[in-house]
Amino acid sequence: MIPDSAFALQGLVKRFDTKVAVDGVDLAVPAGSFFGLLGPNGAGKTTTLSMAVGLLRPDAGRALVLGHDVWRDPVRAKSLIGVMPDGVRLFDRLDGTELLTYQGLLRGMAPDVIDARVTELLDVLALTDAGRTLVIDYSAGMKKKIALACALLHAPRLLVLDEPFEAVDPVSGAAIRDILTRYVAGGGTVIFSSHVLEVVERLCTHVAIMANGRISAVGSLDEVRAGRTLEDAFVAVVGGRVSTGSELSWL
Amino acid sequence: MALTFARLKLRVLRNGFRGRPGKIVLFVVGLLAALFYGILTALFFLIPYVPNAPDWGAVVPAFGGAVLVLGWILMPLVWFGVDETLEPGRFALLPLPRPVLLRGLLIAALLGVPAFGTLLATSGLAIGAGVGGGPLPAVTAAVGVVLGLLLCVVASRAVTSGFARALRARRTRDMAAVLLAVLAASLGPLQFLLTSGAQQVGMQRLAPIADVLGWTPLAAPYVVGLDAVQGRWAAVAARLAITVVTILLLAWWWSSSLESAMAGTSGGGEVRTRTVTGAPVARFFGRARLPRTPYGAMVQRERRYWVRDVRRRASLITFTVIGVFLPVVMNLGPGAAGNVVAQSVNGGSMVLVGALAGLGIANQFGYDGTAYATHVVVGVSGRVELRARAVAYSWYIVPLLLALAVLNAVLRGDLLLLPVMFGTLFAAYGTGLACAMHASVWAAYALPENQNPFAINTGTGVAKSFLAMGAWFAGMVLAVPIVLLVVLGGSVGAVLALPVGLAYAAGAIWLGLITAGDILDHRQPELLATITPRT
Incomplete structure (x- = not known):
C-alpha cells in the first residue's frame, strides 16, 4: 500500500475491438489533493475513470482506492468513493428528493442521516425550488448538480467526477467549485476530468494531461506549467494544429 | 430520393453488423426462419387453386390474409417492437417535404426480414391464381399481394406510432383510457373467435365469415385472385379500391403522428413545482411498509x-x-x-x-x-x-x-x-x-x-x-x-x-x-x- 496516495491506477489498458482506448495508464493521486485530468476529446479520460470506479472492466491493470482494489475488493472500495459519471443517465423518473433518498438507502445509510443530508444538499445546491419536478425534466445544469449531490451524499473520502463543469452555468459552477474546495480543505480528495483549463488552473493542486490513451504529463500544477500558461502547456503536450490564417477564407 | 433512403437503411444495417459475428449469425437465422415459414405459407395459400381442392380451401385466402394483417398490427405492440433504424426525429432538421419523407421511411420499412417473409408467403396467391386462371388473374393477384404488403407495413407503423403517442402522456389517467381502448379493440376479434369457435366449426359457418372478411381491408387484397379466376371483375375493382383507400387513410394517420415524433415532444412536459413536504425517507416510501x-x-x-x-x-x-x-x-x-x-x-x-x-x-x-x-x-x-x-x-x-x-x-x-x-x-x-x-x-x-x-x-x-x-x-x-x-x-x-x-x-x-x-x-x-x- 502506498499510504500517501488516495487513489492509484496501475497499468490500466482497455481495447475496443481493435482500437486501444487506454494504453497503460499509471496515476497516483495524493491524499488531500485536487487533481485535474485534462485531455482532448477521445483521449480516454472517461474510459480511464470508468475503469477506475468499476463501471468498465479493464483488459489489464488495477485501480486502488485508499489501498483497496476496485476489482478484487469492490464492496469496500466502492463504499469509499463518490462517483459522478458523464453521459450516464440517473434514475430520472424520480424527483430530486426521491433520487437522493434512493441513493442514500442504496448506500445503506441510516434514515435520519439521509433526511438531514438530503434536505441540506438540496438547499445548498439551490434545488429545493424544483420540488416534485422529475429529474428527467431538469435542465442540464440541474442534472449535473443533482448528480454531484448523489456522489457527495455518503461523505466519501474520494470523489471521482467526470466533466463536472460541462453544461453548467456560471452561478451553478461557482456553487460546485465552492463545495469541492471546502471538501478538499476538509481532508477529502477530488479527481475530475475537464476541458475547462481556466477552472483547472484556478482549483487544482495537481494535473495530468492525457492524449491518445496515455498520460503525457503529470505533476503538481506548477511542474506541468513550467512557467507557461496551462493552455500553452496543454497545446504543447497534446500537439495542436497551428492556424496559418489562410484556411476557410470563404467564410 | 427513395433510393437514398433504401441505401441509408442498408448502410445502417451493415454497419451494425461490423465486428459482431454473433449478430450476423442471429440475422441469418432470422432470415432462414422467414424463408422457411414464408415458403410453407406460400404452399398453404396454393390450396384453393389446386385441382380437387378440399371445400375449406376457398376460405384460406381470406382467413390467412386477415391473420397476416392482424399479425402485422399486433406483433409490434406485443412482442417485437418497431424497427426504428431510421428514426423520424433524425430527419427533422433536413429540408424534406413530408410526402418524400413518408415515402422514404416506407421504403426503409419494406427493406426488412418481416416484409420479405410476408411477400414470400403471399406470393403463393399469385402463383396459384396463375395456375388456376392464367396470366391475367395472376397479375391481378400479384397487385393484391403488393398492395397487401403495403397495407401491412403502413398499418403497423400507423398503429404503433399512434399507440405510442397515447402512451407517452405521464398521467395515469391516460393509462386507464388506453387500457380501456385496447380492451374495447380486442373485443371485436374476441367475439368473432368465440362465435366461430363455440358453434361447431364447419364450412357453412366459415364461408360467410370469410365472405365478410373479404370485404374488409383485412383480407380484401388477398381474395382478389379468386375473384379474378372466377371472372368477378367488379368485385376485384371494389376490393382493390377498399385496400387503396385504407392504405391512404393509414398513411395520412401515420403522417400526422410523424410530426409529433419529429418535433421530439418531451413527454407532456408538465412541470410540477409543488413543494416537497415531509422527511425525505418517509416521503420516498409513502405508505409502503x-x-x-x-x-x-x-x-x-x-x-x-x-x-x-x-x-x-x-x-x-x-x-x-x-x-x-x-x-x-x-x-x-x-x-x-x-x-x-x-x-x-x-x-x-x-x-x-x-x-x-x-x-x-x-x-x-x-x-x-x-x-x-x-x-x-x-x-x-x-x-x-x-x-x-x-x-x-x-x-x-x-x-x-x-x-x-x-x-x-x-x-x-x-x-x-x-x-x-x-x-x-x-x-x-x-x-x-x-x-x-x-x-x-x-x-x-x-x-x-x-x-x-x-x-x-x-x-x-x-x-x-x-x-x-x-x-x-x-x-x-x-x-x-x-x-x-x-x-x-x-x-x-x-x-x-x-x-x-x-x-x-x-x-x-x-x-x-x-x-x-x-x-x-x-x-x-x-x-x-x-x-x-x-x-
Missing part, C-alpha cells in the same frame, strides 16, 4: 418505475390484453368441461399466460439503460437486486393473474376449478420468472433512448427478443410437471395442484434468484455495456 434498506429502496423505486416509465407501462398493458384474450379464447372453444382434453387445454393456457407474465422482466435492465450505472457504482449485490425487482414486478402482476384466473373460472361457470388454475398459473409464473431472470442477465439489450416505447434497435433487439422467446418456452416446459399432475392425478392431483404449484413456483424463483444473482455479481460492467445504447 418496506424495510429502510437497499432492498426496500429498490422495491419502491421499481414499483414507481413500472408506472412512470412509458416502456414498462406499455409492457404491462399489453400483457394485460393478451392475458385476458388468450386463455378466454382457448378455454371457450369447442369441447365442454370435464374431459382430459379440456383439462389439458385449460392447463396449457394457464401455463402459457403464467410463463408469459414472468417474461415481463426479461429485459428489465434494458429498461433502465445507463441509469443502471448507479447500482454498479454502489456495488449492489446481485441476489438482492434481482429479488427486489421480482418482488416489485409481482406486486403488479400477481393480482392481475389472480383476476385472470377468476375471470376464466367464471366464464367457464366452474369456480371449483380455481385452486387448480391458481396452482398451474403460479407454477408457470414461477418458472417463467426464473427463466426471465436469467435472460435479463445474459441477454439484456439496449433500448434506443427515444420516445417511442415500441421502438427497438434492429438486429440486436429483434435477435435478443428471440432469446426472450426461448426463456418463455423454457418457462413453459419447466412447468409441465404441474400440468401432468393435474391431468393425470385425478382428484388427488386436483387437491394437490394449489399447494404443490405454489411450492414449485417458490422453489423455481429461489433457484433462479441465487443462480442468476451470483452471475450478475460477476457481470455487472458487462451488463452495463450491453444496455448502453450506441449512438
